[in-house]
Amino acid sequence: MINNIDTSEFRSTEYDVDGIFPERWSPRAMNGESLNEATLNHLFEAARWAPSAFNAQPWRFVYATRDSQHWDSFFGLLVEANQSWCARAGALIVLLSRHLFEHNDSPMKTHALDSGAAWQNLALQGARMGLVVHGMQGFDYDAARTAVNAPEEFTVQMMMAVGHPGPVSALSESQQGREQPSPRKAVAEISFAGSF
Numbered sequence: 001m002i003n004n005i006d007t008s009e010f011r012s013t014e015y016d017v018d019g020i021f022p023e024r025w026s027p028r029a030m031n032g033e034s035l036n037e038a039t040l041n042h043l044f045e046a047a048r049w050a051p052s053a054f055n056a057q058p059w060r061f062v063y064a065t066r067d068s069q070h071w072d073s074f075f076g077l078l079v080e081a082n083q084s085w086c087a088r089a090g091a092l093i094v095l096l097s098r099h100l101f102e103h104n105d106s107p108m109k110t111h112a113l114d115s116g117a118a119w120q121n122l123a124l125q126g127a128r129m130g131l132v133v134h135g136m137q138g139f140d141y142d143a144a145r146t147a148v149n150a151p152e153e154f155t156v157q158m159m160m161a162v163g164h165p166g167p168v169s170a171l172s173e174s175q176q177g178r179e180q181p182s183p184r185k186a187v188a189e190i191s192f193a194g195s196f
Contacts, residue, residue, distance in 0.1 A: 010181040024127040025181035026134040028085040029171055030163030034067040035090035039129070043162070046125030052114035058098040059118040062148040065091045073147050078139040078158065085171055089132075090163035094144050095119055096154040105153075115157055126162060135160045 011022040015189065044061055052058060064070035066089065074092040086092065097115035101108050108114075119135065126133035136159045144156045168179050 011183065014187050022123055022181075024124055027132045027136060027165065027179060028161075028175055029168045029179055030085075030088040030090065030132050030161070031166030032066070032088040033090055033164050034065045034177045035131075035162060035164075036065075037064075039131075040065075040091060040093070040162075042129065043125050043133075044132075045124045047118040047122040050114065050117035050121045051107050052117070053108060053110045054101065054103070056098070056101055056103075056108060056111075056114070057118075058108060058111040059115040060096045060154065061093050061122075062096065062150075063091050063093040070147075074159075076128065077139040077144050077147060079140075082136055082138045084160075085175055086161045088163065088166055088170060089161035091161075093160045093162060094148050095160065096150055097147070097156045098153055099155050100153045112157060119158065119160070130165065132163050132165055133160060134162075189193065193196070 001137055013022055040063060042138065047059060047061065048057065050057075050059070061183075064074040071092070074094070075086065077094075078086055078092075095115060097111040099111045100106065123133045123135070139159045141156045144150075144159065148156075168176055171179060
């Protein structure tokens, strides 16, 4: 349970699955405490066990904790709406994926998918640890590439804010109204036998 919100009020499964899936959601309320390296390494450890084509493991995580010299640079990448709540994050992380195989530099068509699997592992581990883990696309991708000194063979995929849960009252009024788990489409809307 993150921020004392019982996800069962908002989510129900059609079929029996492990509770880790419907219990994970993307809160915004954090307490502003910096995350230590050991906590972050637990998240990265979970991420590294994601599957990938040819076991290429194309994901790379570049991070800044709020008490580090890189915090202002990472925070400045965010759009204003995300800055308003990420100001209380414990760490900001940029996820990149290597779009060329290391063994022959040929295009890796599944680099984004494989890196997404690593992101999901990280998010699930964070939920198990009682952390807020919130992924974002609301940032300057080109500036992020420069800020993390990304090599040419890497693509910036997303940013994420991670932190310890904090009071919902610290969010803006509009954000407070959104601070609850979101619903999901029905299984029949996302799966098809043979064709769409």
